[in-house]
Amino acid sequence: MAGQVEDEARSFDLAVLAMDVSADAATAHAMFERCVSGRHDEGDPDERVVACHDRSRSRFPDHPPHGEDSPWMSTPPSVGIDPAIMHVSFSFSSDAALRAIEELAARLGCGPGGRGRRRFP
Template sequence: MSYDLAVLGMSGPVDAETARQMFARCSSAHHVEGELDERIVAFYQELRAHFPDYPSYPRESPWMSMPLSVGIDHVIMHLSSSERSTPALQKIMDLAARHGLVVYDPQSEEVFALDNDA
């Protein structure tokens, strides 16, 4: 079993509806292209340094689908519901806070806009 989690490059006030709309757009085939959000680039590079999403895949990978879904303003992850995802979840939250990004849980529609420690 797995669950989804998205890290979104959003600015300004963020509520569940705004995050849901962005997640839907990022998950669709109609996502627009443009300038990369440097926060997303940095987040993804640091995350995959700890939890690779490219061959050779680690035996205890937290990812249920690889490579991760990455766009100019998002990273969407399909995580294992097992304990092997716990360290990845903690790293996701830490990196999102460090880079001033929003974490969105589409299952519960919870939004985590964490303080930027950078």
């Protein structure tokens, strides 16, 4: 098939951010870039993000032995004061993890599925 790369691992980053409902895309991008650059705010981690991180890890373990259906490309998923960033495989095995994380985030009131269900590219 044209354009298809065989045997190459593909992944994407999924960030669950502790943000106000009124946050816009620029604010989300700034928070994400700050977090992945290693610049973290001081303080206690946001309870919503920690809960989403912990529940995701319990449902989809991030410690060996990893099954072939593990959604994680690298482990453990990282959690900071206001984000949880997960490196997710781009595969069928990640679909269940994405749905579960989105549902958890919505229930806990944080992105990507937080109040108002905000998604930013």
